[in-house]
Amino acid sequence: MKYKLGDFVRFVDEKMEGFVTRIIDEQMIGVTGEDDFEIPVLATKVTLVHGYKSPGTEVTNAGNETEIPQAEFKTKGIYLGVVPDAKANSVVHFNLINDTSFQLLATLTTDKQVFKGEYAGIIAPDASAKVYSAQLADLQLWPRVLVNVLFYTTQNIEAPGPLTFADKFKAKDFSGTKKNLPVINQQGWLIRLDEPEMVIDAQKLKESFFKSAEEKVTITKPSREVDLHIEKLRDDYQFINSAEILNVQLAHFNKSLDAAIVHQLPDVIFIHGAGNGTLRNEIHKALGKHPKVQTFMDAQKEKFGYGATRVVLK
Incomplete structure (x- = not known):
């Protein structure tokens, strides 16, 4: 199957075009046009419209690695950013976001009784790559997602050990409000793959020992x-x-x-x-x-x- 969710295609035998919003099987896809009506069609009956790139699917690249002062070198900040397609609203794109100063060698594999490699590549510092797309209506049918990341830099910085993330997403994973995602600067849901370093505030820790057992609960006055x-x-x-x-x-x-x-x-x-x-x-x-x-x-x-x-x- 050469088509992916979010691809912009044109019908071969008709004056119609739209976005791929469903992969039905190896031969059939679902295409949604301007009327928001999804049409099942043979993959051989459509062709890609070259030159179109769906917003949220671009790969950003910071270019060759540049020397970064050690004090400014970021070691944390690996995310999956889930962004709705601007044109095909029923489709979301998963972007692997590298908000660190390391280069990342990353892979994404899906597991739905059968393992399938979806992405493998190098992601530069302060860059991102689209690694997977899915149909929102099929959320309950999404496969388990496995992400593996290796860190690399030419600088005298110790790289973390390999990062492995595996999860089967559920509706609750998208229960938070959409926010502006780092690096790609778009609205979407942010899923952190690494944990920020825990910073212990000695003063706050000390105050917690002397906190009153009874804390005042503030209840906001509701609207009429x-x-x-x-x-x-x-x-x-x-x-x-x-x-x-x-x-x-x-x-x-x-x-x-x-x-x-x-x-x-x-x-x-x-x-x-x-x-x-x-x-x-x-x-x-x-x-x-x-x-x-x-x-x-x-x-x-x-x-x-x-x-x-x-x-x-x-």
């Missing part, structure tokens, strides 16, 4: 309107199933209700949406037996319809 739509609560909502989504929403509801009671708010509105009514029913069930709730009702139907509940507190 609490939006429980999952896209407002988690950036990774597309990775989690409906049961997990409901648990996240109910946890935020309970936390906000407790905060409203602590701050003695007279009432609070929970925006849960209409949907299939599951979240609304769970909220009403909890409110019905809460000792601090005076009453509750549908809130401002002209504004929310049946998608919000107003809670009056005692």
